[in-house]
Amino acid sequence: MNTKLRRALSVSAATAALLPLALAAAPASQAAPDAELPKCSEVSNGQYHNNALVGRSFGVPDSITLGTHWTTYTTTLTNTSAKELKSLDLSASLGSYVYNEGERDLSPYGDLQYWDTSQHAWKTLRQADGDARGTVPGPKTLKPRESVHVQLRFRVGKDLPLDHAYDAFTGLTGTFADRYHDTACTSDGSALGTFSPREG
Numbered sequence: 001m002n003t004k005l006r007r008a009l010s011v012s013a014a015t016a017a018l019l020p021l022a023l024a025a026a027p028a029s030q031a032a033p034d035a036e037l038p039k040c041s042e043v044s045n046g047q048y049h050n051n052a053l054v055g056r057s058f059g060v061p062d063s064i065t066l067g068t069h070w071t072t073y074t075t076t077l078t079n080t081s082a083k084e085l086k087s088l089d090l091s092a093s094l095g096s097y098v099y100n101e102g103e104r105d106l107s108p109y110g111d112l113q114y115w116d117t118s119q120h121a122w123k124t125l126r127q128a129d130g131d132a133r134g135t136v137p138g139p140k141t142l143k144p145r146e147s148v149h150v151q152l153r154f155r156v157g158k159d160l161p162l163d164h165a166y167d168a169f170t171g172l173t174g175t176f177a178d179r180y181h182d183t184a185c186t187s188d189g190s191a192l193g194t195f196s197p198r199e200g
Contacts, residue, residue: 053142057075059193148174
């Protein structure tokens with residue numbers, strides 16, 4: 001089982017005056033144009049720091065009860081830089097960080113959906129391996145001070161074994177094309193909320 005690294009969440013004062021940006025209709029299966037590019041953090045040996053795409057999430061509680069009840073929340077990603085972000089790709093995820101041998105990711109035990117604004121319907125995100133995550137349609141560029149807003153909802157089934165503590169998370173990540181010196185690479189920003197599952 002792969003180890004997942006915790007992402008540092010940052011909140012900028014620049015999000016105080018945001019310009020709303022409606023979600024553009026795009027196929028959920030559309031792949032990121034720059035999916036083959038290396039990560040900027042890798043090509044820079046840790047010297048690259050992204051402060052361009054800042055995320056916030058609203059509505060994820062500290063704990064949830066296992067079962068069929070949905071928890072709905074909102075995510076926002078804002079371009080706080082002075083340049084336009086290009087080749088933007090949005091993805092949502094539900095899971096838990098795995099730190100030790102024998103721990104499991106709760107993702108296969110959960111359900112994650114996004115609100116499709118063009119079809120006015122909830123759409124389920126599920127990968128072939130069973131994980132509750134996937135691509136969310138949205139704009140491919142984000143101008144300075146523009147934001148993208150996505151409404152999500154999730155639940156975790158009662159079949160989740162509670163034999164260890166779960167450091168669980170859910171939220172939205174935006175990946176975009178950038179450069180480090182003369183190398184094309186990708187960077188990202190996330191709007192994540194963390195929670196703990198409990199029996200009802």
